[in-house]
Amino acid sequence: MPDILHKVDIRSSPNDTYRALTTLEGLAGWWTRTTQGNPNAGGTIGFRFGPHGGFDMKVLELEPAKRVLWQVVDGPDEWIGTKVSFDLRSDGDFTVVLFKHQGWKEPVEFMHHCSTKWATYLLSMRSLLESGQGAPYPNDVHISARGD
Amino acid sequence: MPDILHKVDIRSSPNDTYRALTTLEGLAGWWTRTTQGNPNAGGTIGFRFGPHGGFDMKVLELEPAKRVLWQVVDGPDEWIGTKVSFDLRSDGDFTVVLFKHQGWKEPVEFMHHCSTKWATYLLSMRSLLESGQGAPYPNDVHISARGD
Numbered sequence: 597m598p599d600i601l602h603k604v605d606i607r608s609s610p611n612d613t614y615r616a617l618t619t620l621e622g623l624a625g626w627w628t629r630t631t632q633g634n635p636n637a638g639g640t641i642g643f644r645f646g647p648h649g650g651f652d653m654k655v656l657e658l659e660p661a662k663r664v665l666w667q668v669v670d671g672p673d674e675w676i677g678t679k680v681s682f683d684l685r686s687d688g689d690f691t692v693v694l695f696k697h698q699g700w701k702e703p704v705e706f707m708h709h710c711s712t713k714w715a716t717y718l719l720s721m722r723s724l725l726e727s728g729q730g731a732p733y734p735n736d737v738h739i740s741a742r743g744d
Numbered sequence: 745m746p747d748i749l750h751k752v753d754i755r756s757s758p759n760d761t762y763r764a765l766t767t768l769e770g771l772a773g774w775w776t777r778t779t780q781g782n783p784n785a786g787g788t789i790g791f792r793f794g795p796h797g798g799f800d801m802k803v804l805e806l807e808p809a810k811r812v813l814w815q816v817v818d819g820p821d822e823w824i825g826t827k828v829s830f831d832l833r834s835d836g837d838f839t840v841v842l843f844k845h846q847g848w849k850e851p852v853e854f855m856h857h858c859s860t861k862w863a864t865y866l867l868s869m870r871s872l873l874e875s876g877q878g879a880p881y882p883n884d885v886h887i888s889a890r891g892d
Contacts, residue, residue: 598747598749599746599851600749601851602859602863603859603860603888604888605888605889689889705842708751708842708844709751711748712866715863719860719864719885719887737867739751739753739867739870740751740752741836741837741838741840
């Protein structure tokens with residue numbers, strides 16, 4: 597099955613990077629301002645994008661400063677059951693973030709869109725951590741004619 | 745085998761988008777300023793990125809305003825033999841660009857890096873076509889600690 601893969605190096609500590617992935621405030625700072633729910637292990641986090649819908653993620657694994665794994669429990673059909681992971685490691689002044697969105701059944705056009713869009717959100721996370729200012733929805737980078 | 749997939753919608757005609765993918769001037773405007781060679785079918789184009797090396801692409805298919813297919817004939821080991829395609833279609837005022845970099849043997853860390861980096865270059869191409877100003881190397885978006 598095809599996966600979406602990304603990597604970004606962030607001038608930030610693994611602890612701070614982990615916090616951006618595991619607190620409502622952190623997530624709202626780079627993915628979508630409308631982030632609610634329980635970001636602890638076993639909890640469910642709801643991410644909403646206004647008219648574009650959203651996703652509910654169950655937090656499957658949390659390993660401080662190292663790894664975050666979610667599973668999509670609600671959202672677009674193509675996303676349900678897929679898993680999203682962030683693996684972190686230290687590299688000098690940087691944290692290396694390896695991202696994977698796995699479990700897509702088919703390499704549909706929507707998967708192409710989500711791959712590009714994930715890149716923009718990971719760069720938003722980097723911007724949040726390096727400059728204090730991310731670009732979460734509704735201030736995100738639009739890559740489609742329909743405005744998402 | 746895993747593929748890198750992306751999609752970006754560009755407020756541009758398929759003809760203009762195709763030109764950005766099939767002329768040295770177009771390619772130098774969004775990917776790397778150091779683009780040389782023969783961009784016609786059967787030709788080989790060399791893309792160079794200063795100390796970060798580069799790629800030679802053989803042009804396998806050209807279908808005006810619709811499709812571009814390259815095969816990597818020189819560059820990093822992981823890239824050699826892989827294929828890069830751009831499929832274009834019109835959607836109102838936009839051209840939908842579906843991108844695929846296929847034939848990777850393994851989902852190595854370098855593939856994660858290249859996936860994110862391709863997203864930034866496709867957004868550079870969009871910027872070139874929509875505003876006249878892309879962000880080709882050496883003015884590209886750096887996503888790694890080593891400066892590429």
